[in-house]
Amino acid sequence: MSTFGALNTAYRGLTAAQQGMNVAGQNIANAATEGYTRQRVDQSSLAAPARGLFSGGALQPGQGVSVNAISRLGSSFLDAGVRSAGAQAGYATVRSSALQGIEGILQEPGDNGISNALHGFWSAWQGAANQPTESGPKGLLLTAANSVTDKISSAYKALDSQWSGVRSEALDAVTAVNAAAAQVASYNTTIRSTLAAGGSANELIDARAKLTDQIAGLAGGTVREQPDGTVDVLVGGNALVTGGSVRTLKLAGATAMADAATDAPRVEWTNPGGTAALDGGELAGALSVLAPASGGSGGPIAEAAESYNRFATALATAVNFVHKDGVTGAGVQGVNFFTTGTGPAALSIAGPTSTANIALKSSTGGALDTSIADKISQLGTGANSPDKVWSGIVTNIGVQSRAAQQHESLTDAAQASARTSRASQSSVSLDEENVSLLTNQHAYQAAARVMTAVDEALDVLINRTGLVGR
Structure with a gap:
């Protein structure tokens, strides 16, 4: 995966965590609403891209996370x-x-x-x-x-x-x-x-x-x-x-x-x-x-x-x-x-x-x-x-x-x-939603840290490569 691909992976993590916080907030806001059914973000991991002509045969990690749906946790x-x-x-x-x-x-x-x-x-x-x-x-x-x-x-x-x-x-x-x-x-x-x-x-x-x-x-x-x-x-x-x-x-x-x-x-x-x-x-x-x-x-x-x-x-x-x-x-x-x-x-x-x-x-x-x-x-x-x-x-x-x-x-x-x-x-269980909120908050911070690390790496690669010895 290219360095720019890592940025995309981090971005997907950010959006997934943000969606998780949004859903937790929706549940908390409707904890006392009659007839409201709690919701959860339905996520799945994205597989690595298939090996191609220019992949060099190297193993590739996955491409991040996908938000598939916001599930309603009811029971028919x-x-x-x-x-x-x-x-x-x-x-x-x-x-x-x-x-x-x-x-x-x-x-x-x-x-x-x-x-x-x-x-x-x-x-x-x-x-x-x-x-x-x-x-x-x-x-x-x-x-x-x-x-x-x-x-x-x-x-x-x-x-x-x-x-x-x-x-x-x-x-x-x-x-x-x-x-x-x-x-x-x-x-x-x-x-x-x-x-x-x-x-x-x-x-x-x-x-x-x-x-x-x-x-x-x-x-x-x-x-x-x-x-x-x-x-x-x-x-x-x-x-x-x-x-x-x-x-x-x-x-x-x-x-x-x-x-x-x-x-x-x-x-x-x-x-x-x-x-x-x-x-x-x-x-x-x-x-x-x-x-x-x-x-x-x-x-x-x-x-x-x-x-x-x-x-x-x-x-x-x-x-x-x-x-x-x-x-x-x-x-x-x-x-x-x-x-x-x-x-x-x-x-x-x-x-x-x-x-x-x-x-x-x-x-x-x-x-x-x-x-x-x-x-x-x-x-x-x-x-x-x-x-x-x-x-x-x-x-x-x-x-x-x-x-x-x-x-x-x-x-x-x-x-x-x-x-x-x-x-x-x-x-809605407020305790459960608080745990979900904290989990997604930390996930968001971690994804942001990944994005910062990749950004710093790209900065070195783009702006500093070839400057040694000048």
Whole structure:
């Protein structure tokens, strides 16, 4: 190698060391940046030139170092684990939140729950029985009956409102998936052109990875990497993003809980159509919550609403069965105490509007007979009493909520573990970067010293050769 070749070798060492310091500085600057993946300079040694006609047969050293690329130290396997855990956590979180909301509507145990209202209702019957000739206890009975029916109907309305709220959140999630997919497609186009031009797209890949994580958390998407640097994002095995093109999703189906039985909410592809099979994520969780009632295995909100209907029917049936055998204050027999109209029983159940419609005595009793009131006041103690029906409803919802919360805790722990594993591979270690910075700093100084030595040798050769003896 010529002396001028040694200068070129030193120059390559300088540029490689400088690039190493630049990359270390980039890592240090982004140590706290969310989603940033650390980078390293990918170097290789340059071989010696082939022996030629003028090489004189002498062995030649290598020609220095080549900076081949700036590598992104991420792991596709760990990224896939984070996306999978995120999809499961998103699904569990939505279900747990919905069931906790249902528990809040129950207000059990508590002063504002139906259990307390039922206790007051049975006690009011006993109070009316104790004072059959007084109008005050009968008025309190009407108030207690209205308290029960109001709590039933208001809880049902709250469930209907919660159902609408979850559907609105699902619609927002679909919009977010479509927006993220469009950004991924845009990044794909930019990354492909950048890599084709020989540039580094590491920061763009980091930004795209955050979006694919978001899509996985929302719709359970999976990612397939392509040789040109782009990624395909799949939802339910179908392509959401392919290169620079996007297929969008839409939320279809019922917009009210009352219509869910005939037109259950679902996520569909816009072009071409068809139902999108979700692998998990918040959208899948929302659709499971919005599902219609199905004998206890349907959506939790619709099942809870149906439970209120069953309870309202059971309460009205039990009270009316006894009440119809009595005679009201107006002298009428066979009158129902509770009435239910068309539509959901929880919304239509209502008590009498006047104390004259209350039957305290049986048709065969005397003027002060209160056997009907006594029987009704004891309805809360039977094996199949309305109280037992309500207690079963509360217990069932509580068990489901507890199971959902445990599932949420497990999936959150799995997600945290997956993120920790990825961070151990891709996050920046300041100690490691300081070592890299010092290593490249010394390499730069050494290369500069080589260049100085070669420069001095050339100075002697060019400027001083032949001056001796003059």
